[in-house]
Amino acid sequence: MNSMTGYGRATAKLGSQTLTVQVNSVNRRGLDLTMKLPDEWQGFEAAVGDAVRKVVLRGKVHVAVEVEGKASANTDWDQAAIGATLDQLGKLAKKRGVKFEPTADLLWQIANAQRPGTKLPADEKTAALLLKTLDQALRGLAGMRAREGESLLIDFLGRLEKLHAAAETIAHRAPQISGFYKEALLARLRQAGLELNVTDDRVLKEVALFADRCDVSEEITRLRSHFGQFKDLLRTKGEVGRKAEFLLQEIGREIHTIGSKANDLAISQQVIEFKNELERVREQIANVE
Numbered sequence: 001m002n003s004m005t006g007y008g009r010a011t012a013k014l015g016s017q018t019l020t021v022q023v024n025s026v027n028r029r030g031l032d033l034t035m036k037l038p039d040e041w042q043g044f045e046a047a048v049g050d051a052v053r054k055v056v057l058r059g060k061v062h063v064a065v066e067v068e069g070k071a072s073a074n075t076d077w078d079q080a081a082i083g084a085t086l087d088q089l090g091k092l093a094k095k096r097g098v099k100f101e102p103t104a105d106l107l108w109q110i111a112n113a114q115r116p117g118t119k120l121p122a123d124e125k126t127a128a129l130l131l132k133t134l135d136q137a138l139r140g141l142a143g144m145r146a147r148e149g150e151s152l153l154i155d156f157l158g159r160l161e162k163l164h165a166a167a168e169t170i171a172h173r174a175p176q177i178s179g180f181y182k183e184a185l186l187a188r189l190r191q192a193g194l195e196l197n198v199t200d201d202r203v204l205k206e207v208a209l210f211a212d213r214c215d216v217s218e219e220i221t222r223l224r225s226h227f228g229q230f231k232d233l234l235r236t237k238g239e240v241g242r243k244a245e246f247l248l249q250e251i252g253r254e255i256h257t258i259g260s261k262a263n264d265l266a267i268s269q270q271v272i273e274f275k276n277e278l279e280r281v282r283e284q285i286a287n288v289e
Helices: 039-053 079-096 104-114 124-191 201-213 217-234 241-261 265-285
Strands: 006-014 017-026 031-036 059-068
Touching: 006 124, 017 124, 031 039, 039 059, 039 124, 059 124, 079 104, 124 217, 124 241, 124 265, 217 241, 241 265
Parallel strands: 031 059
Antiparallel strands: 006 017, 017 059
């Protein structure tokens, strides 16, 4: 089980410059991927996205790629390219009726723009280096998400034990409710001056109807089943969060039904404690991948 919160960072040498890749993620219902790459590397976005999707299933993920440092000095200029640019500028100026007199400053600007190495390379070798560095950052991200996932697993198992204990307390208490009701019914009848025998059909029928309305055995059975499924799910690999959210929803539905059916103060108190603990689990499960 993995958390959706994590961070990874890796660096590599790109000539005289430093390539840095940072990946961070927080919880989100689906996979929301954003990235920031240098302009020259926009063509690498698809490959970067594919690499991230192999590691992350859910979460809001942001990939930031930066290149820092000055490029190696290179005084070699492409004279042919500079001449071609000047010729094009001259033709454009003539066509527009503008006087064109190249200056040293203009030559410097054109030459500097044409100088090799002023832009980041975007070849296959560079792409391979980027993806290798990204892979290292993703390993860091995955490691952090896994470690936090282990902590969450321990927390979930502890809270699951509390939920299970509360359910078993309710299961033990529930069969006794009809007996308590029968005693209370007979006491009220005696106070009203009506002496009825415990075996009177009217008393037995009333107690039987009450017992049927308060029967929570089916809900307890389903709760036990959900607890087992939830525990097994927490130990599986891959995406856990969505399935866990569904099971918690079903657990919540069963305990709500128990609270509605069981006309007993002790059970009502257990239901309140159960719901409080269940809400804590729901808050935590929102951060599970």
